[in-house]
Amino acid sequence: MEKGEKVGHDWHADVHQALHDARITVVAYVPDGGHRRLIELCRADPMMRAVPLACESEGPCLLAGAWLGGQRGVLLMQSSGLGNCINNFGLIKAGQFPFLTLITVRGSWGEANPWMLYMGRRTRPLLELADFHAYEVDAAVDAAPTVTAAAQMVFACSSGAGVMLTQRLFGAKRFDQ
Numbered sequence: 646m647e648k649g650e651k652v653g654h655d656w657h658a659d660v661h662q663a664l665h666d667a668r669i670t671v672v673a674y675v676p677d678g679g680h681r682r683l684i685e686l687c688r689a690d691p692m693m694r695a696v697p698l699a700c701e702s703e704g705p706c707l708l709a710g711a712w713l714g715g716q717r718g719v720l721l722m723q724s725s726g727l728g729n730c731i732n733n734f735g736l737i738k739a740g741q742f743p744f745l746t747l748i749t750v751r752g753s754w755g756e757a758n759p760w761m762l763y764m765g766r767r768t769r770p771l772l773e774l775a776d777f778h779a780y781e782v783d784a785a786v787d788a789a790p791t792v793t794a795a796a797q798m799v800f801a802c803s804s805g806a807g808v809m810l811t812q813r814l815f816g817a818k819r820f821d822q
Contacts, residue, residue, distance in 0.1 A: 656814065657682035659789035660747070661690070664719060667796035669745075670694060671711040671718035673704040679749030679815040680721045701726030705733040709742045717800060720746040724768040724809075725761060734775040737805055744777065744805035745796055754812035768809055777805035783813040 660683055664672070672687040672695045674680060688695040698704055704720035711718040722730075727748060737744045751758070752765015772779040778798065780791050788810065795806040 654785045655682075656785035656788040657686060659785075660792050661686040663789040663792040663796065665690065665692065667793065667800065668717050669719050669796070670716045671696060671708065672721065673698055673707050673718060674721035675699075675701050675704075675723070675726055677721065677723045677749055679723065679751075679810065680747070683747075684721065701729040702733050704746070705730055705737050705744060708744060709736055709740055712742050717743070718745070719796075720744075722746060722748055724748055724750040724752065724764045727768055727771055727807075728764060731771065731775065734777075734805075738776060741803045743799045743803050745799045745808075746806075747792065747808045747810060749815060750809045750811050755816075768807070772807040772809075775805065777807050779807050779809060781809045781811060783811050785814060788814065 664687070670693055672684070672693050674684050674695065675698050676684070684695060687693045696707060698707070701720070701722045704722065708718040708720060736742070748768060750765055750768050751761035769779045769781070778795065780795050782788050782791050791808055795808050798804060799806050
């Protein structure tokens with residue numbers, strides 16, 4: 646357990662509440678184990694529409710359309726999907742659309758899958774290259790406040806931000822069991 650965490654603390658519920666408080670109504674996602682509980686909470690929330698995507702690259706376009714329709718959205722994805730979005734970040738920047746993404750970052754703390762190392766190490770640099778703010782969350786106690794701060798900035802300033810949820814927060818997958 647990390648410093649500042651509560652035993653049995655449900656950071657997913659806190660993040661869901663932060664999204665709800667930020668008036669997020671569209672939740673785009675590609676199924677991901679690290680986001681599974683958050684996706685379940687969003688799907689059960691009558692104020693949110695959870696939209697499964699075939700590919701992460703659909704997310705920026707969907708959220709731009711949601712914004713044009715008067716809705717706020719978030720994209721939930723894994724770091725391996727970030728590269729799929731790069732081209733569509735041009736739409737976000739050119740249209741000055743607010744863009745919020747929560748990214749489970751694989752390829753670091755306790756990673757056992759070498760395939761995940763490449764994008765895990767490049768998540769922050771790619772977000773910054775896209776001119777998005779990059780926030781990192783290692784502890785459950787920091788998850789909701791970080792999402793709240795990122796959402797405030799994104800929607801108040803029509804900017805972009807990625808909240809990187811690290812493996813210290815959600816745990817590394819084990820392949821030897």
